[in-house]
Amino acid sequence: MKNPHRTQRIAFFFLLLTTLLIVIPVGLIVVIIIQKGLPAINWQFLSAMPRQGMRAGGILPAIVGTFYLVSGAVTFALPIGLLAAIYLSEYSKGNKLTRLIKLAIVNLAGVPSVVYGLFGLALFVVFFKFGASILSGSLTLGIMILPIIITTSREALESVPQSFREVSLSLGASKWQTIRHIVLPNAVPGILTGTILGLGRAAGETAPILFTVAAFYLPRLPHSIFDQVMALPYHLYIISTQVPNVDEKVRYGTAFVLLALVLMMNLVAIIIRYKFRKNKKW
Amino acid sequence: MVKFEIHDLNIWFGSLHAIKQVTMEIQSNEILSIIGPSNSGKTTFLRTLNRLNELNPRYKISGAVELEREDIRRLNIELLRQKVGMVFALPLPLPLSIFDNVAYGMRMHGEKNRKILEEKVRETLEKAYLWEEVKDRLAESAFKLSGGQQQRLCIARALAVRPEVILFDEPCSGLDPISTAKVEDALVKLKENYTIVLVTNNVKQASRVGDRTAFFLSGELIEIDRTDKIFTAPRDTRTDGYIRGKFG
Amino acid sequence: MRKFKEFIIEKLVLLCGFASIIFVGLIFLFLLREGLALFKTAGPFNFLFGKNWYPISEPAQLGILPLILGSLLVTVGAAVISIPIGVGCAIYIAEIAPIKIKEMLKAGIELLAAIPSVVLGFIGMVTLVPLVKNIFHLPTGLTALSGSIMLAFMAMPTIVSVAEDALYSVPKNYKEGAFALGATHWQTIWRVELPAASSGILAAIMLGIGRVIGETMAVMMITGNAAVIPHSILAPVRTLTATIAAEMGEAVVGSEHYFALFAIGIALFVISFAINVTADLFLHRDE
Numbered sequence: 001m002k003n004p005h006r007t008q009r010i011a012f013f014f015l016l017l018t019t020l021l022i023v024i025p026v027g028l029i030v031v032i033i034i035q036k037g038l039p040a041i042n043w044q045f046l047s048a049m050p051r052q053g054m055r056a057g058g059i060l061p062a063i064v065g066t067f068y069l070v071s072g073a074v075t076f077a078l079p080i081g082l083l084a085a086i087y088l089s090e091y092s093k094g095n096k097l098t099r100l101i102k103l104a105i106v107n108l109a110g111v112p113s114v115v116y117g118l119f120g121l122a123l124f125v126v127f128f129k130f131g132a133s134i135l136s137g138s139l140t141l142g143i144m145i146l147p148i149i150i151t152t153s154r155e156a157l158e159s160v161p162q163s164f165r166e167v168s169l170s171l172g173a174s175k176w177q178t179i180r181h182i183v184l185p186n187a188v189p190g191i192l193t194g195t196i197l198g199l200g201r202a203a204g205e206t207a208p209i210l211f212t213v214a215a216f217y218l219p220r221l222p223h224s225i226f227d228q229v230m231a232l233p234y235h236l237y238i239i240s241t242q243v244p245n246v247d248e249k250v251r252y253g254t255a256f257v258l259l260a261l262v263l264m265m266n267l268v269a270i271i272i273r274y275k276f277r278k279n280k281k282w
Numbered sequence: 283m284v285k286f287e288i289h290d291l292n293i294w295f296g297s298l299h300a301i302k303q304v305t306m307e308i309q310s311n312e313i314l315s316i317i318g319p320s321n322s323g324k325t326t327f328l329r330t331l332n333r334l335n336e337l338n339p340r341y342k343i344s345g346a347v348e349l350e351r352e353d354i355r356r357l358n359i360e361l362l363r364q365k366v367g368m369v370f371a372l373p374l375p376l377p378l379s380i381f382d383n384v385a386y387g388m389r390m391h392g393e394k395n396r397k398i399l400e401e402k403v404r405e406t407l408e409k410a411y412l413w414e415e416v417k418d419r420l421a422e423s424a425f426k427l428s429g430g431q432q433q434r435l436c437i438a439r440a441l442a443v444r445p446e447v448i449l450f451d452e453p454c455s456g457l458d459p460i461s462t463a464k465v466e467d468a469l470v471k472l473k474e475n476y477t478i479v480l481v482t483n484n485v486k487q488a489s490r491v492g493d494r495t496a497f498f499l500s501g502e503l504i505e506i507d508r509t510d511k512i513f514t515a516p517r518d519t520r521t522d523g524y525i526r527g528k529f530g
Numbered sequence: 531m532r533k534f535k536e537f538i539i540e541k542l543v544l545l546c547g548f549a550s551i552i553f554v555g556l557i558f559l560f561l562l563r564e565g566l567a568l569f570k571t572a573g574p575f576n577f578l579f580g581k582n583w584y585p586i587s588e589p590a591q592l593g594i595l596p597l598i599l600g601s602l603l604v605t606v607g608a609a610v611i612s613i614p615i616g617v618g619c620a621i622y623i624a625e626i627a628p629i630k631i632k633e634m635l636k637a638g639i640e641l642l643a644a645i646p647s648v649v650l651g652f653i654g655m656v657t658l659v660p661l662v663k664n665i666f667h668l669p670t671g672l673t674a675l676s677g678s679i680m681l682a683f684m685a686m687p688t689i690v691s692v693a694e695d696a697l698y699s700v701p702k703n704y705k706e707g708a709f710a711l712g713a714t715h716w717q718t719i720w721r722v723e724l725p726a727a728s729s730g731i732l733a734a735i736m737l738g739i740g741r742v743i744g745e746t747m748a749v750m751m752i753t754g755n756a757a758v759i760p761h762s763i764l765a766p767v768r769t770l771t772a773t774i775a776a777e778m779g780e781a782v783v784g785s786e787h788y789f790a791l792f793a794i795g796i797a798l799f800v801i802s803f804a805i806n807v808t809a810d811l812f813l814h815r816d817e
Binding site for chain 2 (some may be wrong): 093112177182
């Protein structure tokens, strides 16, 4: 007869094993990039132009480019995403239409990143004639992070107790005043968390910017939103696959900067969320 | 003088018939207590008067509710809610300072002058017997007050927008006897200037403060009369049964 | 005046509420607009089942069968690796891990989800690719297998978090009932909780696979990008996504090649749409 306790021990062993199979590689990835990337980091690497066809020098234009793209994406996506979240949380009636909107959000989140690239190319670069530019790239990234911002903001708005809304309305405040003065201020940490997560995602994505903005090698800083720029993830891709004989230090250094940037944003988001939960007054 | 007139009021939430064919009046400057077991429609009735039920998307209404002879559905909803204030069952301070809680309604109605706001905040906190306890800590979060203080803060907050009617939805259900007594004192004093509708689960409270008392059961208005009559010689045996504690 | 301002704001809120529907519609519309132009010159059958992808030869041969098979091979490989590991890890986190470890593991999974795919591709290139090459004595380590392993790591965070949610939301009294009958913890998980959470776990797997099919940069960097029908998992392959990413830069706007890449985009969009809608139905069966 089978011994159920022995079966359990075996099963739990395998479950632990699967967990380790995820966790250990993740740890290794981070450790390798820190170990080999950190020594490459110095002020010059962060603040200088690339030289010798990107085989030496710094990565300043890629950092600046990513900064512009991410700022542009969030400038576009935050207002739309926040208002969409307000609609879902405060105005929608929970009917078929709401269901359809939620389904659209899920789909938007699931569209492959390279398809966003195609879309950005067709709509912004070609149709609107923005060309390959910061504007086209930012808008494409902005649409891509929209579902993240909507979903997290909506959760944040919905977690504000209904009773606060009732109190505000019962005092004669209008619906919008209630949202503006009571609901929004109390949802700010959650909205901030979502926005930062969206920023992190936009900073790390490559495929959507491939044909909409990214420059292969452009050792100067952009002058306007109609300029092309270099970007960190694309730069890493280029020096890993397209340019032969790049010093390993430059590659690891770039990977380190990109990873550090993205993880830093996630860390900040997690800290905000944690602090918010701890300080919650209701 | 008649404040509210209610004719053939019926309310549904989806298929639930919550208020059935209620007709009654609410007089100016009286305290009307509404008693009845839970789920008898008391709170629903109360929330009809300031149209707070409309937040529920499944809400349907028929019949007429008139405030000073005007259909409340034709009144501007913000104006109606300014005239008809509400104090909820649990103390519900907004996540703001004590001062900002009281000033909130006035600010929403467009009052920006800091001097006037300060004056009004003091005045209303005094009316709610809270001023002495909080005058040195107005900038603190309202959540730092005790439960009883919070509930008096909520009363002050409702008074601050100069309502004519104040709806109390079981205002003492979360309070100890001493805090309850303080709130009841405030209620009786408020009668001079306001019309008060008090929903309560506490029959004794109704007998202590109510000028008139209405008894609701399963969404129906069974009986409404002077409080002493209801408690000494009710017309309906169900009323008698309820106030003697036979059910509910 | 205040009334008017609020009126405008509320209309704006309503408009933005529809933004996601509008954008999904716009994406589909523009993919169709550019992609369907291909079928003026090429038949859909030849496109889907043509065995040769030579977009720049004269005349161009635009059959995406090798790309479909490439995507399929890499995806199946990634699914085989990521499903057992992902679901196992979800069970471990939801059921077995002590609360402190649980929080750490969840943070670790979030960390993995946050790593940009280009970084994973880079790490795959410098660690996994030489490893595969040496173990199997191959001329190159840029193979479907390397791609599958790397993609498995991109699917796992999705699978773990959605499946863990599903397990977590199994009503506690199911579990208590099983314990009361004397079942061991594992029997309870296997006989009661997994069946109860099955639709959520299925959705988790689908969403994970959806992530794999759509993934671009990491596959492009480590699968070798040979647009031929693959004969083994140890051969280089090229996926649908990598084809778009690698070739759109060179394709002339308005050329047949350009249209063909958009047509691939339509296929990807339709696949991801189908997966997401189905997964969503599984997740919200009761609504």
